[in-house]
Amino acid sequence: MAAASPVGGSTAADLVTLADIRDAQQRLTGVVVPTPLVPCPWAPGPGSLLVKPESLQVIGAFKIRGAYNMIAGLSPEERARGLVASSSGNHAQAVAYAAREFAAHATIVIPDVAAPHKVAATKALGADVVLVPQAERDVAVTRLAAEHGYVHVPPYDHAAIIAGQGTVGAEIAAARPDVDLVLVPVSGGGLLSGVATAVKAAHPGARVVGVEPELAADAAESFRSGRRVVWEPSATRRTIADGLRTTSVGVLPWEHIRAYVDDIVTVTDEQIMAAMHALAVQANIVAEPSGAAAVAAYLFARDQLPDAGPANDAGTTVAVVSGGNVSPELLSQILADPQYTSLTSG
Amino acid sequence: MAAASPVGGSTAADLVTLADIRDAQQRLTGVVVPTPLVPCPWAPGPGSLLVKPESLQVIGAFKIRGAYNMIAGLSPEERARGLVASSSGNHAQAVAYAAREFAAHATIVIPDVAAPHKVAATKALGADVVLVPQAERDVAVTRLAAEHGYVHVPPYDHAAIIAGQGTVGAEIAAARPDVDLVLVPVSGGGLLSGVATAVKAAHPGARVVGVEPELAADAAESFRSGRRVVWEPSATRRTIADGLRTTSVGVLPWEHIRAYVDDIVTVTDEQIMAAMHALAVQANIVAEPSGAAAVAAYLFARDQLPDAGPANDAGTTVAVVSGGNVSPELLSQILADPQYTSLTSG
Numbered sequence: 001m002a003a004a005s006p007v008g009g010s011t012a013a014d015l016v017t018l019a020d021i022r023d024a025q026q027r028l029t030g031v032v033v034p035t036p037l038v039p040c041p042w043a044p045g046p047g048s049l050l051v052k053p054e055s056l057q058v059i060g061a062f063k064i065r066g067a068y069n070m071i072a073g074l075s076p077e078e079r080a081r082g083l084v085a086s087s088s089g090n091h092a093q094a095v096a097y098a099a100r101e102f103a104a105h106a107t108i109v110i111p112d113v114a115a116p117h118k119v120a121a122t123k124a125l126g127a128d129v130v131l132v133p134q135a136e137r138d139v140a141v142t143r144l145a146a147e148h149g150y151v152h153v154p155p156y157d158h159a160a161i162i163a164g165q166g167t168v169g170a171e172i173a174a175a176r177p178d179v180d181l182v183l184v185p186v187s188g189g190g191l192l193s194g195v196a197t198a199v200k201a202a203h204p205g206a207r208v209v210g211v212e213p214e215l216a217a218d219a220a221e222s223f224r225s226g227r228r229v230v231w232e233p234s235a236t237r238r239t240i241a242d243g244l245r246t247t248s249v250g251v252l253p254w255e256h257i258r259a260y261v262d263d264i265v266t267v268t269d270e271q272i273m274a275a276m277h278a279l280a281v282q283a284n285i286v287a288e289p290s291g292a293a294a295v296a297a298y299l300f301a302r303d304q305l306p307d308a309g310p311a312n313d314a315g316t317t318v319a320v321v322s323g324g325n326v327s328p329e330l331l332s333q334i335l336a337d338p339q340y341t342s343l344t345s346g
Numbered sequence: 347m348a349a350a351s352p353v354g355g356s357t358a359a360d361l362v363t364l365a366d367i368r369d370a371q372q373r374l375t376g377v378v379v380p381t382p383l384v385p386c387p388w389a390p391g392p393g394s395l396l397v398k399p400e401s402l403q404v405i406g407a408f409k410i411r412g413a414y415n416m417i418a419g420l421s422p423e424e425r426a427r428g429l430v431a432s433s434s435g436n437h438a439q440a441v442a443y444a445a446r447e448f449a450a451h452a453t454i455v456i457p458d459v460a461a462p463h464k465v466a467a468t469k470a471l472g473a474d475v476v477l478v479p480q481a482e483r484d485v486a487v488t489r490l491a492a493e494h495g496y497v498h499v500p501p502y503d504h505a506a507i508i509a510g511q512g513t514v515g516a517e518i519a520a521a522r523p524d525v526d527l528v529l530v531p532v533s534g535g536g537l538l539s540g541v542a543t544a545v546k547a548a549h550p551g552a553r554v555v556g557v558e559p560e561l562a563a564d565a566a567e568s569f570r571s572g573r574r575v576v577w578e579p580s581a582t583r584r585t586i587a588d589g590l591r592t593t594s595v596g597v598l599p600w601e602h603i604r605a606y607v608d609d610i611v612t613v614t615d616e617q618i619m620a621a622m623h624a625l626a627v628q629a630n631i632v633a634e635p636s637g638a639a640a641v642a643a644y645l646f647a648r649d650q651l652p653d654a655g656p657a658n659d660a661g662t663t664v665a666v667v668s669g670g671n672v673s674p675e676l677l678s679q680i681l682a683d684p685q686y687t688s689l690t691s692g
Contacts, residue, residue: 033382033383033384033385034382035382036379036380036381036382036402037379038379038402039379039404041404053402053630055630056382056384056399056629056630056631058385058387060630277674280632280674280677281632281674283402284399284401284402284406284631284632284633284670284671285402285630285631285632286626286627286630286631286632287630324630325630328623328626328627328681328682328687329681329682331626331678331681332677332678332679332681332682333678335674335675335677335678335681336674336675336678341674
């Protein structure tokens with residue numbers, strides 16, 4: 001991609017461990033929904049597909065795991081200083097929700113182009129919202145942290161966030177010791193890093209593969225080239241998967257991806273919408289576009305996956321449905337679109 | 347109701363026990379999804395709502411629990427004779443699926459007015475389908491059982507079915523010892539009977555309440571009158587909740603309802619559709635109309651519920667979402683309907 005540029009090479013980094021993830025599991029007990037693995041016999045074989053609906057979490061996405069884990073791990077003094085985060089999406093609501101659980105003050109920096117209902121949802125959870133131009137988000141977070149002493153809760157580039165998201169992988173590994181392949185959407189890489197760490201620790205033979213939209217394939221390009229590349233926002237914002245528009249994986253996630261992840265594959269926006277239709281109609285799960293990416297890879301990008309092809313048995317695949325915060329309008333349109341019925345009439 | 351008529355009074359019946367339900371749990375391990383309790387902080391208080399999405403089961407509804415439990419409890423010789431069931435809905439697919447798991451032959455009697463995709467779905471699970479006029483369903487089942495020696499797997503009026511559905515209640519009781527109120531859709535009464543048996547055994551102080559459409563309120567009328575009444579099919583078929591059109595509760599369920607159930611309340615079809623919208627948008631759960639009835643009661647019929655009212659704390663309520671097999675067309679319409687947005691914009 002012309003938009004790609006390398007940023008830095010290998011850095012020595014302390015990777016998150018299984019012990020960190022176990023600690024997170026303790027903190028998250030009673031807070032997160034231990035989501036089930038839902039069998040999908042309707043999904044064409046070979047092998048079998050199970051999906052893990054993180055869409056059932058209280059804020060509609062896995063993000064509550066990492067945000068809550070980091071905030072729970074702060075000292076009371078740190079929490080008393082207040083928290084700041086930057087997000088227009090699920091991370092905003094995750095930080096707001098977790099902060100409220102600890103009676104901590106949260107300020108969320110949201111780009112002024114965000115949908116009003118997302119601003120309202122974050123405010124409804126008790127957070128203060130600061131609207132800034134898109135390009136000034138990072139500056140605003142730094143300024144708020146400096147001025148008020150707020151602790152920054154980043155969306156993915158932090159060990160406590162990765163450990164929290166890793167509890168998704170720990171649940172998969174515990175429930176299915178026979179898992180062969182785990183498919184995970186990748187944006188900043190926190191979820192993929194945590195899941196890969198947990199799954200590989202329990203079952204070194206299992207493969208863990210990230211899934212990204214073709215239109216925001218910075219992580220796939222990084223994986224191919226061996227260098228963490230950054231795409232332009234004008235490129236990544238083309239995809240319908242609004243949760244996967246991050247322009248590069250994080251520095252710490254990148255180290256985990258290099259250590260534990262087997263591949264990163266891509267899907268088209270059309271495949272994502274078809275997977276949303278299939279999940280709603282066949283599995284009764286509402287997925288947002290980002291949330292359906294891993295299922296789209298199973299259904300439509302099998303040729304890119306390990307052990308794929310008619311001569312092989314793909315074994316047991318788990319696809320993480322990372323969230324379900326889609327607008328009713330978009331979901332309604334996809335459900336009514338006749339082009340998606342052929343997959344789901346069997 | 348002019349359509350009501352009493353049928354029989356009290357009969358001595360052996361009620362299903364907690365031990366029966368524990369046996370069913372053993373049989374169903376690894377077969378059913380142990381569905382989580384999903385918190386719904388978006389639902390207006392007082393108290394808190396958790397929903398149990400049985401829509402995530404492999405055939406999209408709780409019915410797999412009872413059908414599988416009964417078929418698993420048959421002798422190999424009985425299973426070798428073959429199975430017969432009558433249903434145009436979720437029970438058909440449950441019996442077909444469970445029979446296939448045991449390599450048993452299943453014949454499903456389906457009314458010839460059923461939607462072709464339901465017939466196709468049942469055939470896709472390997473069952474033979476016999477289409478008959480609506481009024482001849484029972485006769486056809488009896489004839490097939492007599493001619494071929496098939497074992498009849500009824501939808502609700504059997505101890506093994508009730509015990510299987512009761513595993514829903516056992517899961518609720520184990521997960522939430524603090525549960526105050528459990529809301530369950532009622533049609534033939536198998537699910538309500540099993541859930542009430544399990545919940546009352548574990549937590550005698552918890553209330554268990556059935557929920558029925560106003561347009562098919564035979565069970566509510568039975569509960570009020572103390573006699574099991576039957577409505578006309580021409581009356582019950584008016585409701586959009588196609589899984590709750592049964593014209594009376596079963597004989598054995600009726601005994602459980604009298605023993606364990608605290609009340610049966612009613613909701614309108616409009617309330618059911620509003621609950622479907624809320625579940626999809628706020629909880630990312632696809633519910634069919636029947637499946638949304640209990641949530642509709644929590645949201646819109648609080649005045650009918652125990653401990654309701656602004657001066658009281660309704661405590662912890664669990665509502666069972668019994669299934670999610672709704673047509674994409676209806677779900678799409680409900681999602682796009684502007685009259686349902688007010689509840690869900692908070």
